Amino acid sequence: MSAAEIWIMIIGVSIVSLLPRILPVALLSRMEFSEAFKEWLSYIAPAVLGALAALSVIAPNGQIDFHASNLYLWAAIPTIIVAVRTRSLFYSLTVGIVSMALLYNFM
Amino acid sequence: MRRNELVLGMRDAFPIVLGYLPLGMAFGVLAGEVGFSIFQATMMSVLCFTGAGQYIAIGIVQAGGAIITIIIANVLVNLRYFLFATSMVPKLKGNVPTLWAAILSYGLTDETYAVAMNRYQTHRPSTEYMAALNLTAHAGWISSTLLGAWLGAFITNTDKLGLGFALPAMYICLLVMVIGRRSDCYVAILTAVLCLIIGYFFPPTMVNLSNIIIASIIGATLGVLFNERS
Numbered sequence: 377m378s379a380a381e382i383w384i385m386i387i388g389v390s391i392v393s394l395l396p397r398i399l400p401v402a403l404l405s406r407m408e409f410s411e412a413f414k415e416w417l418s419y420i421a422p423a424v425l426g427a428l429a430a431l432s433v434i435a436p437n438g439q440i441d442f443h444a445s446n447l448y449l450w451a452a453i454p455t456i457i458v459a460v461r462t463r464s465l466f467y468s469l470t471v472g473i474v475s476m477a478l479l480y481n482f483m
Numbered sequence: 484m485r486r487n488e489l490v491l492g493m494r495d496a497f498p499i500v501l502g503y504l505p506l507g508m509a510f511g512v513l514a515g516e517v518g519f520s521i522f523q524a525t526m527m528s529v530l531c532f533t534g535a536g537q538y539i540a541i542g543i544v545q546a547g548g549a550i551i552t553i554i555i556a557n558v559l560v561n562l563r564y565f566l567f568a569t570s571m572v573p574k575l576k577g578n579v580p581t582l583w584a585a586i587l588s589y590g591l592t593d594e595t596y597a598v599a600m601n602r603y604q605t606h607r608p609s610t611e612y613m614a615a616l617n618l619t620a621h622a623g624w625i626s627s628t629l630l631g632a633w634l635g636a637f638i639t640n641t642d643k644l645g646l647g648f649a650l651p652a653m654y655i656c657l658l659v660m661v662i663g664r665r666s667d668c669y670v671a672i673l674t675a676v677l678c679l680i681i682g683y684f685f686p687p688t689m690v691n692l693s694n695i696i697i698a699s700i701i702g703a704t705l706g707v708l709f710n711e712r713s
Contacts, residue, residue, distance in 0.1 A: 386527045389537075390531050393532065404569060414573050415710070416706075417572075421600040421661050426673075436647075451652075468656035480643060
């Protein structure tokens with residue numbers, strides 16, 4: 377791909393990644409949502425986080441991997457315990473990263 | 484100007500930046516390998532800020548694919564933000580002026596969405612918080628890309644440092660924090676399982692992440708139905 381083509385590609389990707397984020401906020405803010413729709417929207421955050429957490433741990437490389445060699449599964453265990461106990465992003469992240477480093481270097 | 488909100492936004496962005504560090508650096512290295520200049524790699528992170536989309540772009544460039552293929556793949560990958568942004572509208576309304584909210588939504592990612600929605604459960608959104616959170620995260624993404632593109636092959640393996648688990652750990656903790664109602668918990672588990680099943684039977688959805696969109700729409704709908712019955 378030539379330098380000019382790379383720039384065209386970057387601008388194209390920029391437009392399609394920008395629009396879905398900006399348009400709803402720009403256009404829908406004037407609208408009044410129904411209570412039922414608001415309730416539906418209130419489930420989007422737990423739904424998306426459930427999906428992201430599961431994917432990032434169970435399919436860290438884009439494929440479902442339930443083998444014991446998937447270190448992400450092991451690192452998730454102490455992280456979940458600390459997250460439930462402390463509800464602190466700082467402690468969860470620290471425990472997660474340290475567990476992963478230990479597993480990677482010593483397993 | 485509420486300085487306190489600015490500081491809080493930056494502080495809340497810190498774990499996100501930590502998670503972006505290895506991902507942004509890896510993107511910078513890969514972009515250099517397929518022929519991007521350091522400036523181009525960095526500008527892609529400035530103008531796009533779509534981790535998965537940028538990785539897909541590199542993959543298609545490497546495979547000799549067309550520009551239009553990259554753009555179509557990115558339409559699919561970024562479609563989930565439509566859902567995220569819409570679910571943020573009721574929260575932002577009346578708290579952040581529409582123009583600012585729209586401009587700052589450029590910094591909406593999986594991570595900034597998760598952190599912000601978590602905060603908005605108990606605090607009113609503010610322009611300052613949203614700006615600080617999104618811009619700090621974006622600055623982290625840009626600088627780690629620059630670092631990767633610049634250092635290139637000199638990068639040592641960041642897996643050794645365990646940084647690969649920064650984002651999974653963040654998702655796990657935010658998930659725990661975002662669950663308030665019993666039905667939230669059911670929706671989260673159901674969506675996670677659905678997302679994996681869809682991804683298993685339709686592997687391309689694992690790459691363009693449409694499994695997240697489909698599973699979330701079904702999960703949220705079942706959540707509403709479940710709550711009505713109980």
